[in-house]
Amino acid sequence: xxxxxxxxxxxKGCKITPQRRVIIQSLLNFNKFPTAxxxxxxxxxxxxxxxxxxxxxxxxxxxxxxxxxxINLPGKDVKVFELTLQGHHxxxxxxxxxxxxxxxxxxxxxxxLQKAAGSEFQIVGHALELYGYCRKCRAAAQ
Amino acid sequence: xxxxxxxxxxxKGCKITPQRRVIIQSLLNFNKFPTAxxxxxxxxxxxxxxxxxxxxxxxxxxxxxxxxxxINLPGKDVKVFELTLQGHHxxxxxxxxxxxxxxxxxxxxxxxLQKAAGSEFQIVGHALELYGYCRKCRAAAQ
DNA sequence: CTATATGCAAATGCTTTGCAAATCC
DNA sequence: GGATTTGCAAAGCATTTGCATATAG
Numbered sequence: 001x002x003x004x005x006x007x008x009x010x011x012k013g014c015k016i017t018p019q020r021r022v023i024i025q026s027l028l029n030f031n032k033f034p035t036a037x038x039x040x041x042x043x044x045x046x047x048x049x050x051x052x053x054x055x056x057x058x059x060x061x062x063x064x065x066x067x068x069x070x071i072n073l074p075g076k077d078v079k080v081f082e083l084t085l086q087g088h089h090x091x092x093x094x095x096x097x098x099x100x101x102x103x104x105x106x107x108x109x110x111x112x113l114q115k116a117a118g119s120e121f122q123i124v125g126h127a128l129e130l131y132g133y134c135r136k137c138r139a140a141a142q
Numbered sequence: 143x144x145x146x147x148x149x150x151x152x153x154k155g156c157k158i159t160p161q162r163r164v165i166i167q168s169l170l171n172f173n174k175f176p177t178a179x180x181x182x183x184x185x186x187x188x189x190x191x192x193x194x195x196x197x198x199x200x201x202x203x204x205x206x207x208x209x210x211x212x213i214n215l216p217g218k219d220v221k222v223f224e225l226t227l228q229g230h231h232x233x234x235x236x237x238x239x240x241x242x243x244x245x246x247x248x249x250x251x252x253x254x255l256q257k258a259a260g261s262e263f264q265i266v267g268h269a270l271e272l273y274g275y276c277r278k279c280r281a282a283a284q
Numbered sequence: 285c286t287a288t289a290t291g292c293a294a295a296t297g298c299t300t301t302g303c304a305a306a307t308c309c
Numbered sequence: 310g311g312a313t314t315t316g317c318a319a320a321g322c323a324t325t326t327g328c329a330t331a332t333a334g
Contacts, residue, residue: 105258
């Protein structure tokens with residue numbers, strides 16, 4: 001995984017710095033979609049001198065190459081980042097804690113939608129977010 | 143329309159100020175989803191002394207009452223606001239200019255999705271955004 | 285050796301907040 | 310008249326940028 005991403009970066013003429021390695025490794029390790037700051041805090045446990053701006057610069061670089069996705073959660077004004085290793089999928093977003101999980105199921109038929117949208121607008125993709133409550137938050141609210 | 147919203151505000155114990163009236167009226171007039179700043183500029187043509195902070199405060203108030211929706215467009219980091227007069231619908235978002243239009247069609251079956259999501263997560267709603275290119279932007283790119 | 289990347293600090297841009305004066309009811 | 314709302318100015322916060330130094334290849 002790390003190798004593949006490094007290879008892609010090299011292919012694009014980017015230099016492979018230790019910071020890049022740890023950023024990608026940390027993204028791979030996270031079991032949720034982190035914000036830039038969460039990523040930074042995680043990385044600083046082993047690399048205390050990394051700059052938050054370096055994280056941002058590299059997340060933007062990776063986003064430009066299509067290696068990470070930026071998702072904005074409703075209400076929150078921070079972006080969270082996910083690696084785009086998996087194929088097309090959607091997100092279950094908890095309205096209480098804001099955490100997002102993947103749902104590997106897509107009920108959307110773009111051909112059918114294109115018909116509904118008419119010829120004025122050309123559909124090239126879509127995002128479906130499911131809102132609700134995760135087990136933890138339901139238990140807390142009980 | 144204006145009347146209905148004013149009535150709802152009154153019902154909640156909110157005072158009806160001239161600023162509130164013009165904010166709602168301006169939202170009603172817009173033929174796209176404005177940002178807080180666009181709304182402010184529009185209103186200042188007739189009410190030059192209104193403060194941008196008043197706009198924000200009232201948009202947040204209206205959002206809390208469910209009278210407006212906040213939508214974040216992908217890539218952009220500003221929020222746009224829409225009145226929730228219409229029923230459930232989705233958005234056609236142009237990846238070039240960022241404008242959003244409504245699509246009064248919903249292919250999403252929440253029962254079916256709930257089955258796919260399993261019992262851990264309780265779905266209460268969803269948002270579907272269709273990405274693509276509007277006529278204008280397709281013509282410009284040609 | 286040279287272009288690219290990093291860290292620092294400062295800047296940016298959107299949004300929120302504290303406060304005194306104004307105003308709705 | 311009393312609570313709410315406004316406008317102003319300042320603060321907040323996530324993110325970006327300029328620049329000198331360090332570093333990958």
